[in-house]
Amino acid sequence: MAGVADPASDYKRAVEASFKQWLEGLWPEAEAAGISRATFDKQLKGLKLDWSLPQLTPPDPAYPGGPALPDSMKPKPKPQAEFGVPQNYFKASSLNALAGSGRAKYRQLAPTLKAIEEQYGVPASIVLAIWGRETGFGRAALPYDAVTAIATQAFMGRRADEFRPQLIGALQIIELGHATRQMMKSSWAGAMGHVQFLPGDFEEHAVDFDGDGRRDIWRSVPDALASAGNALRSQGWDGNQPWAYEVTLPKNFDCTLQGPDQSLPIKEWIDLGVRRVNGREFPQDRLGDWTFLVLPAGMKGPAFLATTNFSVLKLYNNSDVYAIFVGHVADMIAYNTPVQFVGTWQPVERFTRDRVLKFQEVLVSQGHDVGKVDGLVGFKTRQTIGKEEKARGLPLTCYPSHALINQVLK
Structure with missing residues (x-):
């Protein structure tokens, strides 16, 4: 009916207005980073938030004294996500497919890969495995505009402070002519190119390996793979050790x-x-x-x-x-073989991530160091599980069980 207020539309307009002011507030930071006013205006003027991205935390209210987040836009209860079982990451079909494609790419790109290995000391097989895992050797669709995705995450993402410098970095890439805005397609988190670099990764580690004067991780496979090799070497890869x-x-x-x-x-x-x-x-x-x-x-x-x-x-x-x-x-x-793990992935009990999160929160309240409290079972959580299993007389597994979680949550 005409004239009926739409709280969601009103709220979004208010947030977009606040976002516009926030973008303008970036100018001193951008200017200090060497970005021209022309580039700043061209890339950010009229930029809209991408409300479809995951891991957003829209402001409530839209700004101090502004419209509240409407009930219709609040996260709906979802079936609780299951904590990922490690075995599921290592399905033979996926491993074999990636390894087969990786061997084919090695035959195709052998001179380039050997040169990368010689210069950076990182095995070609590792670089290929990263390429395959990140973008399926360049075949994966990267549907997002990197500037929009990064700006949205920097304004109302869960890790907004981490994304703010990445937005300045994205503008620097454009300012310096490394890529056009149209080339900068990304994941929802702004990771770009064959080997999924954020702008900060690009600045620190991207290299011109094909000698055309550009560091092009989007269209040049040699540049992208050498950049991954350079990133690993720069962060301490030891060519004398296995992984x-x-x-x-x-x-x-x-x-x-x-x-x-x-x-x-x-x-x-x-x-x-x-x-x-x-x-x-x-x-x-x-x-x-x-x-x-x-x-x-x-x-x-x-x-x-x-x-x-x-x-x-x-x-x-x-x-x-x-x-x-x-x-x-x-x-x-x-x-060149279907290498198998010798150790067996045994059946494990299943949990929702929310239940693991609550389990971690209780352990922390009891004085344990479980690492990041995120519903994932990292090494510190596994250590703590083992300590609790010992203290409670349970079989020592260092992996969550219903028996242990039930006792702890009581």
Whole structure:
């Protein structure tokens, strides 16, 4: 009916007006970063928020004294997301498909990949595995405009403070002529190009490897892959180490010894009964290397002694299973074989992420350090689970169980 107020439309108009003022307030920061007023106005004038992006926290009210967030726009209750079971990340079909494509890309791009490996000291197989994981070797659709996505996240995303400098970085890319706005297609979080760099990654690590005078991670595969290699090297990749060693643990091993805060030289892990799989020996010249134990599924899955390179892969994407996935696919590419984990992914109990989050919150209230309280089971949460299992006389697994969570939540 004509004249009937639409709270959602009124609210969005108010937020867009506040967003316009916020964008203008970025000018001193942009100017200090070397961005011209012409570029600033052209790229940000009339920019609208992308309300479809995930992980947004719209302001309530729209601005102090402005319209409240309408009930119709408040998040609707959803079926609670299930906490990801580690085994699901390692389906044989996905691993084999990526490794097969990676080997084909290696044959196609061998001279370039060998040159990247020689210059940056990062195996071609690792670079290929990252490319495959991030964008399916450039085939993945990147449907978002990076400037819009980053600006939206910087204004009302959950990690707004982290995205604000990325918006300035995106404008710098355009200002310096590295890419046009049309080229800068991204994920919902603003990650761009073949190897998914944020603007800050581009500034720090992008290189011109094909020699055309441009650092082009969008259209130049050599530039993109070399940029990934440069990023890994710059963050500490050690060309003399593997990413990790799969290992077996002795019976009744204390799984709370996992995590980078409990690193030991390989020779000391050997003294504790840790062995490489398939009867292989650790390299004699690496026995002094400091490594740490990674148990992504606690005692219910494969075990790994992780090197510095594992930690470098986590700087690319802060996830144990991401680092294991990339490293494992890289091994499959390098050895031209369907490499299998020796350790078995055993069935595990399933939980909603919300329940794991509540479990973590209670553990923190009891004085435990579980790392980030996010409903995900990182190494500190796994350590704490093991400590609680010991204290409560439960089987030691270092992985969540209904028996433990029920006791803790009581």
